[in-house]
Amino acid sequence: MKPNLAEPILLMGSDMVWIDAGASGPAVEDEPLTISQMAEKFGVTPRTLRFYESKGLLAPARQGRSRIYRRDDQHHLALILKGRKLGFTISEISQMIASEHGRASPQALKMTREKCREQIELLERQVRETTEALVELRRLHTTLSRP
Amino acid sequence: MKPNLAEPILLMGSDMVWIDAGASGPAVEDEPLTISQMAEKFGVTPRTLRFYESKGLLAPARQGRSRIYRRDDQHHLALILKGRKLGFTISEISQMIASEHGRASPQALKMTREKCREQIELLERQVRETTEALVELRRLHTTLSRP
DNA sequence: TTGCTCCTCACGTCACGTGAGGTGGC
DNA sequence: TTGCTCCTCACGTCACGTGAGGTGGC
Numbered sequence: 001m002k003p004n005l006a007e008p009i010l011l012m013g014s015d016m017v018w019i020d021a022g023a024s025g026p027a028v029e030d031e032p033l034t035i036s037q038m039a040e041k042f043g044v045t046p047r048t049l050r051f052y053e054s055k056g057l058l059a060p061a062r063q064g065r066s067r068i069y070r071r072d073d074q075h076h077l078a079l080i081l082k083g084r085k086l087g088f089t090i091s092e093i094s095q096m097i098a099s100e101h102g103r104a105s106p107q108a109l110k111m112t113r114e115k116c117r118e119q120i121e122l123l124e125r126q127v128r129e130t131t132e133a134l135v136e137l138r139r140l141h142t143t144l145s146r147p
Numbered sequence: 148m149k150p151n152l153a154e155p156i157l158l159m160g161s162d163m164v165w166i167d168a169g170a171s172g173p174a175v176e177d178e179p180l181t182i183s184q185m186a187e188k189f190g191v192t193p194r195t196l197r198f199y200e201s202k203g204l205l206a207p208a209r210q211g212r213s214r215i216y217r218r219d220d221q222h223h224l225a226l227i228l229k230g231r232k233l234g235f236t237i238s239e240i241s242q243m244i245a246s247e248h249g250r251a252s253p254q255a256l257k258m259t260r261e262k263c264r265e266q267i268e269l270l271e272r273q274v275r276e277t278t279e280a281l282v283e284l285r286r287l288h289t290t291l292s293r294p
Numbered sequence: 295t296t297g298c299t300c301c302t303c304a305c306g307t308c309a310c311g312t313g314a315g316g317t318g319g320c
Numbered sequence: 321t322t323g324c325t326c327c328t329c330a331c332g333t334c335a336c337g338t339g340a341g342g343t344g345g346c
Contacts, residue, residue: 017287036299051336066300086280090335116288123281127274133233134270140164141263198310213326237309
């Protein structure tokens with residue numbers, strides 16, 4: 001069920017990048033899940049699921065007042081968590097999902113290649129700065145290591 | 148005016164690490180500075196200086212109602228910003244400065260070697276995760292690069 | 295009736311950003 | 321009087337954490 005990359009590239013002029021959830025997350029099941037089951041399965045808290053819903057990123061059905069998460073919701077959450085791992089904000093993920101409105105249920109995060117490049121530069125800067133900090137901390141730790 | 152490392156090591160059993168501000172920041176001057184001068188000099192906003200003061204990290208004198216930042220305040224801010232660059236939180240920096248209470252004005256951030264090691268592990272994890280994200284983003288960007 | 299899971303407010307956290315409205319000295 | 325810089329609230333942002341108080345079904 002991976003997105004068909006060939007066709008959209010032709011349609012969109014190859015200026016878009018699709019990110020699917022890959023096999024990084026847990027296997028999606030047909031069994032509908034309660035909020036606590038869903039949370040445990042994906043390694044988040046129930047609060048996180050309610051928060052994503054309040055931001056319009058999830059829209060699980062209800063059984064009475066309780067939320068129930070089906071296949072599509074699970075795919076959807078996998079996509080959101082993928083976006084978070086790649087360092088995008090909630091509102092960026094929201095836009096990347098929204099630009100997939102051509103489909104019934106989004107199967108990928110869609111972004112411009114320009115946006116992708118910007119994100120790469122952002123993360124590269126983070127790695128540089130954190131690595132510099134590490135160099136200094138390691139130096140402090142080891143040079144003062146022997147009494 | 149670097150801290151004397153030899154004596155404290157003997158006193159404290161060598162289980163402490165000192166971090167001085169080094170030469171990373173701007174040169175400290177004798178001229179007292181206004182808040183906007185101080186902010187510009189260190190590349191932060193006036194709001195940041197007021198925030199640090201509200202957290203007890205800075206305590207500039209007043210000229211009327213206006214804050215004035217002297218030598219010690221400048222050294223102090225350099226230390227705080229050093230701590231931030233190394234990825235410590237405000238409250239951690241606050242503790243590291245507080246444990247320097249033996250001195251009139253703190254000239255270094257003091258921490259246990261254990262704490263230093265924990266910080267190294269934290270930053271190492273960050274670098275690992277961000278690097279993984281970068282690998283994926285670069286792959287997406289380049290494989291979809293040719294129309 | 296007791297537990298369990300679910301729910302909805304709603305305030306707290308972190309490190310500031312961002313006006314709103316007011317004061318002092320050239 | 322106008323500008324400029326300073327000030328103090330105090331709410332906003334980001335991605336949730338953390339109770340508080342209440343409901344439904346075994």
